[in-house]
Amino acid sequence: MFQIKDVYSPSDVHESVVIGLFDKPTTFHGQLKMLDEAFDGGLTELVKEGEISAKLKKISKLHTLGKMAAKKIWFVGLGKENEWTFDKLREVFGKVFKTIHAERQEETAVLLTSFLTDRLDATDAAHALSEALLLATYRFEGYRQKANVPEKNIENITVYCDVVDKGELHASLSVGYAFGKGANSARTLVNTPGNLLTATDMANYAKELADRYDFEVEILEKQEIEKLGMGAFLAVNQGSAEPPKMIVLKYQGKEQWEDVIGLVGKGITFDTGGYSLKTKDGIVGMKTDMGGAAAVLGAMEIIGELRPQQNVVAVIPSTDNMISGSAFKPDDVITSMSGKTIEVLNTDAEGRLVLADAVTYAKHHGASYLVDVATLTGGVIVALGLNTTGAMTNNERLFEQVLEASFEAGEPVWQLPLFEKEKERVRNSKIADLNNSPGREGHAIVAGAFIGEFAEDTPWVHLDIAGTATTAKDSDLGPSGATGVMTRTLALFVERFEPFGK
Ligand code: BES
Ligand code: MN
Ligand code: ZN
Numbered sequence: 001m002f003q004i005k006d007v008y009s010p011s012d013v014h015e016s017v018v019i020g021l022f023d024k025p026t027t028f029h030g031q032l033k034m035l036d037e038a039f040d041g042g043l044t045e046l047v048k049e050g051e052i053s054a055k056l057k058k059i060s061k062l063h064t065l066g067k068m069a070a071k072k073i074w075f076v077g078l079g080k081e082n083e084w085t086f087d088k089l090r091e092v093f094g095k096v097f098k099t100i101h102a103e104r105q106e107e108t109a110v111l112l113t114s115f116l117t118d119r120l121d122a123t124d125a126a127h128a129l130s131e132a133l134l135l136a137t138y139r140f141e142g143y144r145q146k147a148n149v150p151e152k153n154i155e156n157i158t159v160y161c162d163v164v165d166k167g168e169l170h171a172s173l174s175v176g177y178a179f180g181k182g183a184n185s186a187r188t189l190v191n192t193p194g195n196l197l198t199a200t201d202m203a204n205y206a207k208e209l210a211d212r213y214d215f216e217v218e219i220l221e222k223q224e225i226e227k228l229g230m231g232a233f234l235a236v237n238q239g240s241a242e243p244p245k246m247i248v249l250k251y252q253g254k255e256q257w258e259d260v261i262g263l264v265g266k267g268i269t270f271d272t273g274g275y276s277l278k279t280k281d282g283i284v285g286m287k288t289d290m291g292g293a294a295a296v297l298g299a300m301e302i303i304g305e306l307r308p309q310q311n312v313v314a315v316i317p318s319t320d321n322m323i324s325g326s327a328f329k330p331d332d333v334i335t336s337m338s339g340k341t342i343e344v345l346n347t348d349a350e351g352r353l354v355l356a357d358a359v360t361y362a363k364h365h366g367a368s369y370l371v372d373v374a375t376l377t378g379g380v381i382v383a384l385g386l387n388t389t390g391a392m393t394n395n396e397r398l399f400e401q402v403l404e405a406s407f408e409a410g411e412p413v414w415q416l417p418l419f420e421k422e423k424e425r426v427r428n429s430k431i432a433d434l435n436n437s438p439g440r441e442g443h444a445i446v447a448g449a450f451i452g453e454f455a456e457d458t459p460w461v462h463l464d465i466a467g468t469a470t471t472a473k474d475s476d477l478g479p480s481g482a483t484g485v486m487t488r489t490l491a492l493f494v495e496r497f498e499p500f501g502k
Pocket of ligand 1 (some may be wrong): 271348349350375376377378437443467480
């Protein structure tokens with residue numbers, strides 16, 4: 001996939017060459033000067049005339065017409081050098097590779113040094129490059145009998161860079177590649193319809209991951225789930241023809257099973273709402289209600305590739321939320337694995353129910369830190385829109401670490417408050433310890449608060465991705481549909497994690 005070479009020469013043979021241009025490139029130096037000379041000063045002229053622009057994300061294609069061995073040059077505007085960031089770099093690479101992919105080229109070269117500044121080094125840039133390549137050129141095949149266009153992928157990229165050690169650069173390219181690949185796997189899971197990705201399918205997928213990366217795997221079947229008393233999880237599955245699966249993957253990167261990070265992902269393969277039925281418009285798209293599970297599985301794939309010195313237990317409660325004569329109903333009272341009883345006021349508030357037992361089970365497996373990820377509420381969309389993941393926590397130190405990872409991954413996260421008054425609303429029931437739906441005011445917050453009741457005093461962060469797991473718009477880093485959001489954040493968080501006392 002990647003070759004690394006020191007210095008580019010116009011006689012090097014490539015389909016195309018990608019070069020970054022900072023504003024204002026009035027005089028060329030280094031490799032650019034060499035190119036300008038190959039064109040007898042023609043590049044300087046084209047920049048002056050505005051044919052080649054350094055405006056951020058502006059892409060200019062130049063046919064070389066035999067002046068150099070490469071057939072084309074892709075000039076990419078990078079904007080002002082002092083405003084250059086890692087996020088911009090990732091997006092710029094995304095846009096370039098998308099363009100090259102659309103032209104169905106299979107090979108290109110990148111002059112990496114043209115994208116660097118004092119504040120952005122080559123290893124970071126290499127990570128951005130490979131991650132962006134995978135994210136930007138991702139496609140979900142779908143199920144048409146005849147594909148629209150025969151697929152051609154970028155198979156070979158030569159990276160020119162003479163400022164860092166080749167081994168280091170190669171390592172960064174591989175890391176970025178693993179991150180992009182993990183996020184794309186998550187996207188594919190989310191894009192897959194509910195009839196083709198049942199809880200059983202998801203469990204089988206997890207088993208394959210476990211085989212590939214040597215994780216310990218445990219799939220709890222319905223009988224075992226019953227034996228463990230996971231009444232909240234079972235209630236959601238009660239109306240389904242599909243058996244539930246509690247999926248557990250363990251990765252041990254330390255000598256001892258200590259400082260264990262629990263990653264818990266909502267795995268509702270389809271959410272009808274149950275007897276608190278969704279509307280005919282609201283129900284469409286609910287195949288994506290396992291976006292949290294997908295992020296956790298995607299992160300586990302990255303972890304399996306990179307093998308950090310951390311301990312991780314991933315727990316995914318998976319079922320659909322259906323209606324039938326046996327389904328659970330509003331007013332039912334159920335008993336969770338923790339022993340806490342729950343008055344069901346709304347069967348569409350099912351995510352927090354399955355997560356309640358999953359969080360408890362993660363603790364049983366030794367999780368001493370918890371991060372749950374879930375397409376939990378429409379409320380988070382009202383509060384934060386479609387580009388920001390909502391977060392809640394009982395521990396600011398843990399939240400800081402998740403937030404730091406989300407910055408680096410370029411996946412915006414914003415914290416919502418968790419005050420005592422809202423916790424009280426969750427505890428307000430005449431006949432049970434908790435209720436699952438205290439009303440629409442701030443309902444993203446009470447949903448998180450409900451899960452917090454089961455985290456108890458274990459440091460915990462909750463991530464509500466209802467708004468961010470999918471997108472209606474194409475972007476520089478991927479097509480419309482599933483985003484794979486939080487996959488990369490979780491993996492980075494795990495990689496960098498520093499345990500702390502409570
Ligand atoms: N899966 C939904 C949340 C959701 C909404 C995800 C839109 C993606 C897009 C969740 O199970 C749900 O139904 N939440 C309800 C909770 C309410 C009944 C308290 C909601 O947000 O309306
Ligand atoms: Mn629901
Ligand atoms: Zn749901």
